[in-house]
Amino acid sequence: MKAKMAKISWVIGVLLVILGLSYVVHRHLYRVQVWHFTSRPFTAWTEPFGHTTDALALAKGLDGRIYGPLAFVIRQGHPIIADTYQHRIVMNTRPWHIIATGHLLAEDLIDTGRHLYFVDNQTLSVFRVDQGKLVKIIQLHPPAGQTEMIWHMASDGQTLLLEGVKLGKGEYETWLRQYQTNGRLLKTLSVARTRWNSPFEVSADSAIGVVIRSFSVSPKQQLAVEVADDDANQRLVQIYSPQNRLIRQAHLISPEPIIHSQLLGMNKMGWIYWGVNLTD
DSSP states (O other): OHHHHHHHHHHHHHHHHHHHHHHHHHHHEEEEEOOOOOOOOOOSOOOOBSSSTTSBOOEEOTTSOEEOOOEEEEETTEEEEEEGGGTEEEEEETTEEEEEOTTOOOOEEEEOSSOEEEEETTTTEEEEEETTEEEEEEEOOOOTTOEEEEEEEEEOSSEEEEEEEEEETTEEEEEEEEEETTSOEEEEEEEEEEETTSOOEEOTTOSSOSOEEEEEEOTTSOEEEEEOOOOTTEEEEEEEOTTSOEEEEEEEEOSSOOSOEEEEEEOTTOOEEEEESTTO
């Protein structure tokens, strides 16, 4: 009888372990099958284009395409727009209120709640908008013979995260760094390098050991990283804790080739938002 009870207890224990592992896999490591792309977008707001004080500027790029404002954020339900090609930030359009950026081109823009920050790649700098005045807080200095660019900026509410690229001398490098809001470098989260026609190699000192295509930060200060991959029909996102520990990941699987994708963000419930083939 005791042997039978022990066997039953052992079976129950194994079942509990299996159920526990199943929950972990379902909760933290899962795939999402994309089976439908919406073709009915809706308009959130519209603003006129032109070269007047109450219009946003357009410019023709070197590739022949027409570009407008390169970034915007929403504060209390109202858009704040980097009117890049008129060298200004539009703080409000009802009525229009602007902050001039001089010769600077605001290419990326974030709002931490207290301050606005924007990137200018002409000077390779990050500026804070402080009571209508521009304060330079980060200045990058690439080595001689190399070119560097800040690719993307985000904030977890307490720190700034910058993703950039550097090339020259036969080498291409991507990096992700974390800064205090006053511009002091806290740590380099990831560095990946490649020489022409060679695979990327991630630095052994990197806290995040993957090649990063793009990233976003959630309201819970979790870091969402889109892993670079050559697969045309799927994308992989890894989620890291504020201590840079991998806590879960998710695949996006598409029935059609992904020509262009953009990691748009993650909400406080952990939902990941992706833009797929938006240019088409």
